Amino acid sequence: MRLASPQIAFAAFAVGLVLVLLVDVGIARIVGVPLMFAGILLGVAAIATPEFLAGDREQRHLLDGDNSRDRDQHAAGHEPGGE
Secondary structure, three states: OOOOOHHHHHHHHHHHHHHHHHOOOHHHHHHHHHHHHHHHHHHHHHHOOHHHHHHHHHHHHHHHOOHHHHHHHHHOOOOOOOO
């Protein structure tokens, strides 16, 4: 199981938000604020995974056709259409 999954990020943020907004005890803010920051950071890490970004790249190829793949290969130093 990956540590940076979107479900864990959302859960950490939601628990921190509930603690900060609904519980009127000082310790709740001490625990809640770091949980909200952890949720944000885990969310960013979940989005920045190669699997997530590869899905975006595949969807872009389907929408744009083969031209964007050729541009990506050219930017990476490969010749378009060649292996």
